Amino acid sequence: MSQLNQKTSDKDFVLSVEGLTVSFDGFKAVDDLSLYVEEQEIRVIIGPNGAGKTTVLDLICGRTKATEGSIKFKKKELTRLKEHQIVHAGVGRKFQTPSIYEDLSVFENLEISYPRGRNVWGALTFKRDQQVQDKILEIAEMVFLTDKLHDQADLLSHGQKQWLEIGMLLIQDPELLMLDEPVAGMSVAERKQTAELLQSITKQRSVLVIEHDMQFVEDIADRVTVLHQGKVLSEGSMQRVKNDPKVIEVYLGH
Amino acid sequence: MSSQISAAPAQNSSPVDWWKYLLLAVILLVVLPLALDIFRLNLIGKYLTYAFVAIGLVLCWGCGGILSLGQGVFFGLGGYCMAMFLKLEASNPEATAIQSTPGIPDFMDWNQLTELPWFWQPFHSLSFTLLAVIAVPVIFAFIIGVAMFTRRVGGVYFAIITQAIAAILTILIIGQQGYTGGVNGITDLRTFVGWDIRTESAQYLLYFVNVALLFACLFAALYIKRCKLGRLLVAMREKEDRVRFSGYNVASFKIFVFCIGAAFAAIGGAMFTLQVGFMSPSFVGIVPSIEMVIFCAVGGRLSLLGAVYGTLLVNLAKTSFSESFPELWLFAMGALFIGVVLAFPDGLAGLYQTYIQPWFKHFINREKVGLTPPAPIPEKTTTPAKEPVASSLSSSLEESRNVPA
Numbered sequence: 307m308s309q310l311n312q313k314t315s316d317k318d319f320v321l322s323v324e325g326l327t328v329s330f331d332g333f334k335a336v337d338d339l340s341l342y343v344e345e346q347e348i349r350v351i352i353g354p355n356g357a358g359k360t361t362v363l364d365l366i367c368g369r370t371k372a373t374e375g376s377i378k379f380k381k382k383e384l385t386r387l388k389e390h391q392i393v394h395a396g397v398g399r400k401f402q403t404p405s406i407y408e409d410l411s412v413f414e415n416l417e418i419s420y421p422r423g424r425n426v427w428g429a430l431t432f433k434r435d436q437q438v439q440d441k442i443l444e445i446a447e448m449v450f451l452t453d454k455l456h457d458q459a460d461l462l463s464h465g466q467k468q469w470l471e472i473g474m475l476l477i478q479d480p481e482l483l484m485l486d487e488p489v490a491g492m493s494v495a496e497r498k499q500t501a502e503l504l505q506s507i508t509k510q511r512s513v514l515v516i517e518h519d520m521q522f523v524e525d526i527a528d529r530v531t532v533l534h535q536g537k538v539l540s541e542g543s544m545q546r547v548k549n550d551p552k553v554i555e556v557y558l559g560h
Numbered sequence: 561m562s563s564q565i566s567a568a569p570a571q572n573s574s575p576v577d578w579w580k581y582l583l584l585a586v587i588l589l590v591v592l593p594l595a596l597d598i599f600r601l602n603l604i605g606k607y608l609t610y611a612f613v614a615i616g617l618v619l620c621w622g623c624g625g626i627l628s629l630g631q632g633v634f635f636g637l638g639g640y641c642m643a644m645f646l647k648l649e650a651s652n653p654e655a656t657a658i659q660s661t662p663g664i665p666d667f668m669d670w671n672q673l674t675e676l677p678w679f680w681q682p683f684h685s686l687s688f689t690l691l692a693v694i695a696v697p698v699i700f701a702f703i704i705g706v707a708m709f710t711r712r713v714g715g716v717y718f719a720i721i722t723q724a725i726a727a728i729l730t731i732l733i734i735g736q737q738g739y740t741g742g743v744n745g746i747t748d749l750r751t752f753v754g755w756d757i758r759t760e761s762a763q764y765l766l767y768f769v770n771v772a773l774l775f776a777c778l779f780a781a782l783y784i785k786r787c788k789l790g791r792l793l794v795a796m797r798e799k800e801d802r803v804r805f806s807g808y809n810v811a812s813f814k815i816f817v818f819c820i821g822a823a824f825a826a827i828g829g830a831m832f833t834l835q836v837g838f839m840s841p842s843f844v845g846i847v848p849s850i851e852m853v854i855f856c857a858v859g860g861r862l863s864l865l866g867a868v869y870g871t872l873l874v875n876l877a878k879t880s881f882s883e884s885f886p887e888l889w890l891f892a893m894g895a896l897f898i899g900v901v902l903a904f905p906d907g908l909a910g911l912y913q914t915y916i917q918p919w920f921k922h923f924i925n926r927e928k929v930g931l932t933p934p935a936p937i938p939e940k941t942t943t944p945a946k947e948p949v950a951s952s953l954s955s956s957l958e959e960s961r962n963v964p965a
Contacts, residue, residue, distance in 0.1 A: 367805060393807035405802040407795040418795050419806045423788055426816045432788035471802075478807065 319378075320345050320512045321366070321482055326375035328365060335361045337536035338375070343482070348504070348513045350523045352547075353533035354557050359516045360402065362533070363484050366514075367399040368392045379482060390424070398480030402487050402516075404467035408460035412451055412470060415459050416442045419474035441477060448507065449473035450499065465496035469503070476507055483507075484514045489522050501525045520558075532557060576782065580865055581775075588771045598760045605767040605835045607875035608774055610635075612828025614856040614867035615774075615781050616821030621853070622861035623790060624817050625797030626714070630722030631825050631852050633729050634697035636844030638826025640733075640740075641696055643839035644680060645689035646749035646757075666748070671738030680739075686753060693830040694823050701822030705815035712811075714800075723846055730845035745840025749833070757834055770831045774868070777824050781864050784820065793817060825852075847890075854897045860909025870908055 321343040328336045336358045343349050351359050364370040366377055368389040377384040384392050407415050420441060423432035446452045449469040454462060462470060468488060475483055488504070489497045497519070504513065504526050517523050523530065523544065530547045532540040534557070540550045547553055592604055613631045620626045653662045659669040664676050682688045704725065708718055733740045741747070749757070756762060784790055796803045796810055804810050833839045842848065851874075859870020874896070882889040904910050 369801070369805075388809070389804045390807050390809045393805060399805050401802070401805075405799050407798050407802070409794050409798055410791060414791055417788070418791060418803070421807060424807050425809070426789065426812055429789035429792055429813070430784070430787055474802075474806065 318345060319343060320347075320380060321514070322378045323362075323366070324376050324378070326362070326365060326372055326377065328361060328370060328373050334536050336365065339533075339536065339538060341531060341538070343512050343514060345512055346508070346510070348508050348515065348526050348528045350515045350517055350527040350530050351533060352517065352520075352523060352530060352557065353539070356535075357533040358536040359533055360486055361536075363399060363486055363514070363516065366392075366484065367397055393478065393480075394424075396481040398475040398478050398483050400468075400471050400475055400483075400485045400488060402490065404464065404471050406459050406462075406467055406470050406474070408458070410459060411456050412446065412459055412462070413442060413455045415470060416445055416473055416477055419477045421478050445473045445477045448476065449503065465492045465500075468492065469500070472500075472503065472507075480511065482512050482514065486516045487518065488515065489517065489519055497522060576786075581778070584865060584868060585771075585775065588774075589768070593764070593767070598763055601767055602763050602835060603879065604872070605763075605770050606832060607872050608770055608868075609828040609832040609835065610852055610855055610875065611774060611868045611871040612777055612831070613821075613825040613852040614859060614871045615777055615864055616824035617853060617856040618861060618864050618867045619781055619784060619790075619793070619817050620821040621856065622863075623785060623797065624793040624814065626814055626818060627716075627719045627853070628722045628818070628821065628849075629719045629846070629853060630724075630726040630849050631821065632844045632846075632849035633722075633726050634701060634822035634825035635829040635832070635848070635852070636729065636733075636839070636841070637697040637700060638693045638829030639833045639839040639843060640746065640829075641683070641689060641692045641826075642830035642833040643746035643749060644683040645686065646752060646833065647746050648676075648680065648683055649752070649754075650748060650750045665741070665746070667741045667744070667746075668738055673738050677739055694826055697822045697826035697829075698819050701819045702815060705818045706811075709811040709814040709818075723849065726844060726846050726849045730841045733841040733844060741840075743841060745838055745842070747838040747840075749837050752834065758837060763835065766831070766835050770835065773827055773831060777827060778864055778868070781820075781824070784817075785864065789813065789816075851893065854893060854900075856907075857897060857900050858907050860907030860912075862906060863909030866907055866909030866912075873908070 319342045321341070323339060323341040326336055326339045326341075327334060339358075339362065341349075341362070351362065353359055361370060365372050366379075366384065368384065368387060368391075372385050375385070379392075379395055379397060382395055384395065384397070387395065407418065410418070417434065417438065420438055422438070423429045442455075443452070446455050449472055451462075451466060451470060451473065454466065459467070459470060468491075472485070472488065485504075489500050492500060501522060504515075508526075515523075515526065527544050529542060530544050531538060532547055532550075532553050539556065540547050540553045542550075548558065588604075588608070593601055596604065613635050617628070617631060620628055647665045651663060651665045656662045656664070656666065656669070659666065661669055661674045664673060665680075668676070683692070704722070708714075708721065713721065733745075734743045736742075751757060757766065785793075792803065792808065792813055796813060800810055829839070829843070832843070855871040855874050856867050857870070858874050859868065860866030874893075878889060878893070881892060885892075900907055906913070
């Protein structure tokens with residue numbers, strides 16, 4: 307088994323998760339999970355509540371420490387790194403509820419996420435130069451917030467906050483982008499816009515998305531992984547997963 | 561509204577109101593020295609040494625959300641380092657000839673010590689002392705910071721632990737009477753490198769040195785608050801996880817700002833010793849540490865200048881109030897703190913922002929409109945009109961954003 311895994315991780319996967327287990331007081335939230343994400347792939351993780359979807363993202367980005375198993379990102383073992391080191395390695399994470407700095411302006415939110423001056427000295431000597439400003443303008447345009455740039459972030463609508471957080475991730479230019487329910491609480495129009503946004507930003511990177519909205523999943527997913535009780539229940543194209551009897555039973559329903 | 565697509569700076573980067581700093585400088589350097597006799601001016605100087613601590617708290621607590629209830633520790637350590645130097649100078653063999661061991665501080669002699677302890681030895685040197693005034697508290701803060709912040713101890717737990725440290729240090733100082741002077745502290749300090757600090761002229765000079773150092777710390781704090789690190793502190797206060805997952809080592813920033821706060825407090829402590837002429841454990845413990853937080857809260861915990869004014873006003877009130885009702889003062893202080901937190905969480909600076917500044921702006925705008933009528937009206941009117949509404953919602957965050965310094 308482990309030899310087999312060894313072989314598969316030699317292939318050109320951006321992310322290879324193998325035998326990942328985490329147990330909280332004996333309860334295995336994620337149980338011997340293996341998952342491989344290719345370059346420039348959009349992978350969507352679906353599954354019923356409590357299937358361990360968010361925990362998987364927490365494990366990858368270092369928020370939760372794995373009990374067992376390995377997470378390799380571009381051949382780099384992530385399980386031993388600290389959160390900020392994982393970010394430096396090229397993994398970006400968006401939280402389920404919009405996680406932005408409401409006391410700061412949209413501009414400042416993006417500026418803080420700009421990947422320069424990340425240590426104390428760097429932050430003390432950080433200069434808001436043309437390069438930074440151009441990048442912020444570029445990202446603001448991508449996430450439809452150009453005319454909100456100098457507004458306080460707490461004045462944004464829920465959907466705009468979600469976009470802002472996506473923008474904050476984009477400015478870091480991660481190779482792997484992890485999004486936890488990016489369209490939750492969005493209007494239909496906003497969902498469509500977000501789907502387009504994701505399509506355009508995923509051209510140069512791999513994306514791991516957790517989502518419940520099936521229409522949205524169909525719109526964006528290259529492949530879908532269905533989790534159930536911490537294990538992979540099914541994996542493949544949306545078409546295949548949709549017709550998998552096991553998936554229909556535990557998740558999609560009647 | 562603002563369809564301007566320039567990358568112009570936002571709130572936190574709006575230009576500094578230098579006139580406010582100038583005003584403070586004029587008050588401290590011209591008005592007070594002319595208006596007050598040396599006894600009162602010396603008192604003001606003493607209050608201003610607490611303002612150093614309050615400025616540090618604006619950065620730690622106001623911006624970074626790190627509430628330390630143990631800033632007295634750093635104030636005291638800085639003060640003690642200075643006091644040890646002065647005490648050694650005052651304890652030359654001639655002046656202490658009547659002691660059974662001449663040449664050591666009097667309290668050591670009373671406690672049957674026969675030689676100077678090793679950790680007192682380097683305080684014969686002025687340069688070592690000046691270094692130690694900053695280095696000892698900063699190193700101590702660094703150790704606490706590393707121990708707490710890398711383990712992600714924060715919020716109320718951090719506050720309690722710092723309070724405990726303040727209590728422990730007080731007990732230690734009082735208990736080790738032979739080495740520290742015990743509950744009386746280190747008293748009877750006379751000269752600083754041969755210069756008598758008890759004379760009027762010395763007190764005048766020390767007052768001005770104190771104000772100069774205060775402004776140096778104010779400007780350093782202003783720089784930190786307005787550079788990216790300052791915005792990061794605000795970001796950490798709000799969404800620590802987001803900052804962490806944006807690739808920052810959150811602990812290192814907290815340690816840094818905590819050490820800066822300690823350094824400011826230490827300078828204040830050293831200036832206290834020089835101006836007041838003694839240092840004792842009553843400036844180290846829990847009560848003074850909490851008082852310092854109150855000075856900062858009354859002034860407005862997000863405003864550097866507010867912290868200075870808050871410190872001055874609370875201390876003036878304390879002096880006049882406790883002269884007439886000594887036993888009531890602590891209750892009044894507690895009530896003041898509760899009142900500030902409940903009624904005006906952004907302190908004096910918040911009140912200024914809410915009530916005085918809009919009126920000011922309105923006044924200035926009217927002047928401007930009179931000069932150049934058509935253009936600026938639609939743009940300008942939006943700003944002052946918005947502010948009272950926002951503040952009447954008593955959204956503390958809303959107000960705090962506008963506090964400039």
